[in-house]
């Protein structure tokens with residue numbers, strides 16, 4: 481049908497293969513009792529940042545700094561990295577898209593995980609390339625399976641560390657080994673959207689590996705622990721050569737004024753970050769423990785969310801999600817991730833977590 485419309489005739493064939501990305505539930509905030517579907521921070525940003533944003537709004541008639549200089553300086557200082565190797569974007573989604581735009585094309589292959597972030601195949605198809613899925617092992621990213629999928633056509637490998645939606649991590653030793661073995665003509669993207677939540681000492685966010693592996697790109701976001709999801713700020717870190725390419729093709733003013741300001745300020749809020757990490761550990765452990773006691777299979781999650789497999793016979797995952805929705809509690813259905821028996825639950829505010837656990841307990845009791 482679409483092919484009969486003359487102006488759609490020459491669309492890249494891959495675009496017809498894309499299913500639109502469906503985000504975690506967005507309903508009227510006032511009626512939502514618990515939003516545990518998008519791995520957002522449960523905390524609002526400190527009021528001193530809100531106040532400085534308000535002051536800045538009067539300059540909205542002017543374009544923001546297209547090079548995000550102040551933000552890059554703040555990132556470089558905070559993460560002890562080189563400013564000229566940073567590119568900022570309208571969320572890390574923006575950086576991921578730029579990477580595909582620059583490094584893949586028709587007839588190339590992009591490797592991602594079969595249980596990975598759904599945006600990777602979307603941007604792969606948009607660039608005209610073909611996604612190749614490497615199977616996870618017990619819901620963990622498998623470097624072995626990724627390597628087996630490498631062909632002459634492979635241009636990019638994407639994986640998130642920690643992985644979304646499974647929460648698994650790859651430790652530094654394995655990461656270094658993988659980077660040594662992967663051919664240097666392939667761009668390796670480690671998406672560190674949830675890196676700040678990891679407490680395992682053997683974990684590396686990969687920023688220190690960029691020097692040794694110039695084909696490595698690390699992407700990061702301000703949408704998760706930094707609680708700026710609505711502002712849309714992310715960044716990438718790589719060799720100067722790769723960053724120059726991404727800088728050339730990004731939108732001229734791809735990070736807005738208030739996003740730049742808020743992001744550079746939130747990095748200095750050590751108390752806020754520590755509070756977020758502590759809260760995450762406490763409630764992730766509680767949710768895991770209680771769901772396990774109810775009989776669910778809960779996978780070790782290193783981010784701010786848990787992958788839960790419903791192995792109960794008394795009730796289906798669909799029925800669980802439908803019940804929770806009636807109570808205005810939203811967790812993430814993983815149907816689109818080909819995991820219909822699973823769901824993903826983010827760590828929310830104390831009240832949200834308790835309510836979720838209470839309602840799910842009530843439902844199971846009723847279903848026995």
Ligand SMILES: Cc1ncc(COP(=O)(O)O)c(C=O)c1O
Nearest residue numbers: 571572573640644673701703714
């Ligand atoms: C693994 C992963 N990467 C990237 C993103 C996108 O983040 P951003 O808000 O920076 O675009 C998400 C969002 O959920 C994610 O889970």
